[in-house]
Amino acid sequence: MATARTENPTSVMGLGKPNGQLRGPPKPAGFQSLPLSSATLQTKASSGSQVGSTVSQTSDGIRFGDDWKKCLQLPPKDCRMRTSDVTSTKGNEFEDYCLKRELLMGIFEMGWEKPSPIQEESIPIALSGRDILARAKNGTGKSGAYLIPLLERIDLKKDHIQAMVLVPTRELALQVSQISIQISKHMGGVKVMATTGGTNLRDDIMRLDETVHVVIATPGRILDLIKKGVAKVDRVQILVMDEADKLLSQDFVVLIEEIISFTAKHRQILLYSATFPVTVQKFMSKHLQKPYEINLMDELTLKGITQYYAYVTERQKVHCLNTLFSRLQINQSIIFCNSTQRVELLAKKITQLGYSCFYIHAKMMQEYRNRVFHDFRNGLCRNLVCTDLFTRGIDIQSVNVVINFDFPKNAETYLHRIGRSGRYGHLGLAINLITSEDRFNLKGIEDQLVTDIKPIPGTIDKSLYVAEFHSLDPDAEEIEREAPRKSGEPNAR
CATH class of the missing domain: 3.40.50.300 (P-loop containing nucleotide triphosphate hydrolases)
Structure with a gap:
């Protein structure tokens, strides 16, 4: 792949290297x-080491009867004002969905206290195993909407690929894999692998020789690994397509159709995007079984x-x-x-x-x-x-x-x-x-x-456009007046 080109490299400070x-x-x-959210954390100074990496996280050993919320390492509270794009919820809590305690610990340590509207609508349906076609605005929590139920349904006793997330760009694959790693860090061995083009194929082959539960990939690279017989996706239970409109555009749709042909006939498909052109409707009618449709795009x-x-x-x-x-x-x-x-x-x-x-x-x-x-x-x-x-x-x-x-x-x-x-x-x-x-x-x-x-x-x-900081957002203040917080509850995001 061509390197970044820079003219007259010695004429400007810092232009000696074509590294952007x-x-x-x-x-x-x-x-x-x-303060950046935990979703933006990188585990190493060189994020290049994350592409194609397999990460195993271990539990912190919370015992029965412990007040596990007191053991959480919560990030600094984000006190910036928020709009109704994420505050207009039904008032549900993550604990309402009967999630594993270890998964809840990871969610709260991400700084996510309450589900956003797309998460409220999506998580219980995804946990039921039903196909989903979800449309919600950029930046309203779509990644959490599919990663939470996906990780909840991982069976650590099985050593094969159980879930696959397809994304259109390498940077997005890196970001989603980091969120997955952070959320699942207390779950005692969930192994997440990110694989994209532009990295060493041999490294990916070696990693897939070991146990991998979740693969987050760009279409071209995962299809290459599937055709080589290295990535075995015939027992994948959940297939997620993030930015589905882009994945089903002319750039990727042929690859997507081929990837799906290698998966089991009865699997759950979750489609998420902010925009859904006609191509998505055609794909939905062909591959989804009575999908639950979510549309939070009033504007x-x-x-x-x-x-x-x-x-x-x-x-x-x-x-x-x-x-x-x-x-x-x-x-x-x-x-x-x-x-x-x-x-x-x-x-x-x-x-x-x-x-x-x-x-x-x-x-x-x-x-x-x-x-x-x-x-x-x-x-x-x-x-x-x-x-x-x-x-x-x-x-x-x-x-x-x-x-x-x-x-x-x-x-x-x-x-x-x-x-x-x-x-x-x-x-x-x-x-x-x-x-x-x-x-x-x-x-x-x-x-x-x-x-x-x-x-x-x-x-x-x-x-x-400049953040206004408050002790509590308006919704939290309203909740605070009506019902005082229970001791030990994590802070509102």
Whole structure:
């Protein structure tokens, strides 16, 4: 695979290596990353070691009669205000679903106290073994909605692959595997393996020679392993397709159909996405048995994201971006371009302007992609320039600004791009740089998404995208007034 290309490597700080990490000046003294959720944790400094790895976790030995909640190592409470995208629940608790205690421990230690709406709707149905077609907004807890029932149903006495999660990108596979590992760490031996393209096939073959319970994979790599007779999926009980609309697009649908042909006839299929085109309906009628349909998309865009556009010429874009950097209170930002070449050129220009910047795209070597992904998630850089590689499912809680340096061509891409901010009911800002060629596209996307993209004002109110911290969110305050907490209950997320 081609490495990232960089012109004039000695002309700009940090451009000596084609690794996507362009170094500007040190971060300002006032720059502090928001606490990242446990979903963003990496177990090693080099996230490349996670791809294709098999991880076994052991129980902490909680004995019968112990107050197990007192033994939990809860993350710092996230006191930021949240929108109704995640707070409009029925009031259920994770303990209502009769989950294993060890799984509950992992859930609470992730900082997840109460299920989100998609988790409330999905978990009990998935536990019953029924097929699911679920549609919910970006950043509202879809990963937890399928991973919790999936892990609950793993039988540690069986040493074969019991569940498989298919995702469209390597970065998303890495992220989902990390969440799985964190949630299952007290379960006494659940083995999770992530396998994607761009890594050593021989390493994956060696790992599959040992016990693996859950495989999280991109379609091309897992199909290769299946055809070689290494990955035996004929006894898979649960097949999950995350970002199902992308997996069933022309890029992947042939691979998906072939993968399914190797699985058992009677297996559970769970489809999750924010958008469901006609291709998903065709797949559903062919492969799903009386699926339970969940649709939480009363509106398409997240409530916490404020959207603006700035009308500029192509030559004015970099100057406009520089102005935004100087005026906005950015914790972390993701900046989208429509081509890999423009990603590299813009990242170089941002560095020349004096800002630290990483970049990532599909033509980079996998080890560089892993490093950029890991370091950006851990707050080592404020700005990331990327292609649509990063539009699918990537959850970085500290991103509060998304900038479309190049405006996307369709509403679906736009929806996924801006969904990188405002995660889990928090606030975010989406700014679009619009040229004369984009103006009709802008109107079309507004109409399709039934959303309002406003002209950018001279001053943007910080309360629209900068986290406001409260001792408790409004819902928690209401609950607190009506029924005091029981002793030992974990904090609200």
